[in-house]
Amino acid sequence: MGEQPPYLRTADVLRRRVAEQEWTSGDRLPSRAQLAEELGVGDNVIRRAQELLISQGVLEGRAGSGTYVAEPRERLRMVRSQHREQRGGSPYRADMAALGRRGAWESRTEAKVPAPPEIAGRLGLSEGDLCVRTSYEFLADGRPVQLSISWEPYDLTAGTLIVMPEGGPYAGKGVVERMAEIGVAVTHAVERPEPGEADADEATLLGVPRGALVTRIQRTYYSDKGQPVETADIVVPAALCEIVYEVPVNP
Incomplete structure (x- = not known):
């Protein structure tokens, strides 16, 4: 099997930080540029990773405000x-x-x-x-x-x-x-x-x-x-x- 695409590896890193409560419900994540520099990836990789986590209910995007850790939702x-x-x-x-x-x-x-x-x-x-x-x-x-x-x-x-x-x-x-x-x-x-x-x-x-x-x-x-x-x-x-x-x- 080939290596995971960079955006999936990045999504795993962000998901783990949420799971370990480095960021908790309602917290605003650093900007994409900050995360890209910290993780050594491009802005597009951060964007795709965040979009994936938003689709999974881990994060939520707020227009004009940024990306936040989603509040827990009862399924x-x-x-x-x-x-x-x-x-x-x-x-x-x-x-x-x-x-x-x-x-x-x-x-x-x-x-x-x-x-x-x-x-x-x-x-x-x-x-x-x-x-x-x-x-x-x-x-x-x-x-x-x-x-x-x-x-x-x-x-x-x-x-x-x-x-x-x-x-x-x-x-x-x-x-x-x-x-x-x-x-x-x-x-x-x-x-x-x-x-x-x-x-x-x-x-x-x-x-x-x-x-x-x-x-x-x-x-x-x-x-x-x-x-x-x-x-x-x-x-x-x-x-x-x-x-x-x-x-x-x-x-």
Whole structure:
């Protein structure tokens, strides 16, 4: 393996100084020029190192003032569990209520959207088959904490009361409960989490810096017949939320 880039080594140095309380919450860091001279690196290295630590919630930038050690922030605990699907209603709203938060979301649905290749593969469709696509911005006490883009096969729900996930009498009920209304029993979901960085659009929606660390979760729900009925790409900002998986154990 090659040597770490200078900005990563510099970020480690700055992070260690914060951890060792050389600088504490609310302290203003020396200027970039001062840090560059002290550490023997260029201003650009300091800038990239600080941007990384800002994206991780260690530092915060204040326009026209400088860079400061961030105040500790309580991260939301996002539990991924089979039990969240057994409560009825919205699993997300129930999750937030359990944390003493007000859960809500904003959404935009488009019907009859041709499935791109990856989505078609995840849903067992042919490329270009029609889907219902819904974009979500999930809020906790009015603050954005999660994004999701959901895809459902149009032929599965066309002509039913659940064809629009956020419209009609079953709006906001969650995939499991909605599918049950048309006789489709959803038995399990498969999730694949991986680390990533927020792109420009995600950063704007979540209120985090571009390039901030996020967890991307690719989730697909399956029926008792093994048919994929919904797939989604979920984005959770690491600085605001921690993701915990609850695994059932049969005695």
